[in-house]
Amino acid sequence: MDGAGTATPRRGNGMPEKRRAITAAARVVFGREGYARATLDAIATEAGVSKRTIYNHFTDKDELFRLVALEGADEVTDTIHALMERHLRKILDLEEDLVAFGVDRVRAVFDFPDHYALVRVLQAEVTRLPAATLETWRLAGPATAHLRLAPYLRAIADRGLLAFADADQAANHFNLLTITDVLQRSFYGAIPLTETEIDTVVGQGVAAFLRVYGA
Incomplete structure (x- = not known):
């Protein structure tokens, strides 16, 4: 494992469809078995495919795990970006639009079961994973989620609808009051929540957010 945590995932020199099959299978196996127990x-x-085919594309298990974790984080990030564009680019009713965004973002958690199974592995096996893998994933997803939301909140504040000194901090508080609460209640998508539960958590979180940051 020495040095594997810093290797850059490579494209490999085999057929693209086989590479896709490997990463899809890896996501399933890592999510089912965990990092330590999963084998190539x-x-x-x-x-x-053959084990040799995997080595044609990836150096080792560490590199493969890191790649599928980052691919999943990118897919979720792209989905949330589309939701921010849909709900937060043009505000008609601030509370309704924030709730609609929050609810759709929560639903997206349950649309990526294989990715969030990997997230649960990351949470459960944090001491067994290469430090570079953890840090790369953290910066691609949870540690920077508020930074991607902040420009939208800043634009809303520029219209006089929100008031804060620090957009990054406000975005972090919004996430804590909405999506973070749901992730904890659902154990990162492992336990489904009802529509009523989702609406309640997000609605209460947005109301609390606006009590602090509403103009």
Whole structure:
């Protein structure tokens, strides 16, 4: 494992469809078995390829895990960006639009079950994972989520609808009051929440946010 945590995922020199099959299988196996117990043999069986084919694309298990974790984080980030564009670019009713964004973002958690299974692995096996893998994933997802939301809140504040000195801090508080609460209640998507539960958590979180930051 020495040095593996800093290797850059490479494209490999095999057929693209086989690489996609490997990463899809790895996401399933890592989510099911965990990082420590998952083996390249099991991933090869799941993907329907040989173990040698995996080595044609990836250096080792660490590199493969890091890649699928980052790919999942990118997919979730892209989805949330689209939701921010849909709900926060043009504000008609601030509270309604913030609630609609929050609810749709929560639903997106349950649209990526394989990715959030990996997130649960990251949470459960944090001491077994390469430090570079953890840090790279953290910066791609949870540690910077508020930074991607902040420009939208800043634009809303420029219209006189919100008031704060620090947009990054306000965005972080919004996340804590809405999506973070849901992630904890659902154990990162492992336990489904009802529509009523989602509406209640997000609605209460947005109301609390506006009590602090509403203009």
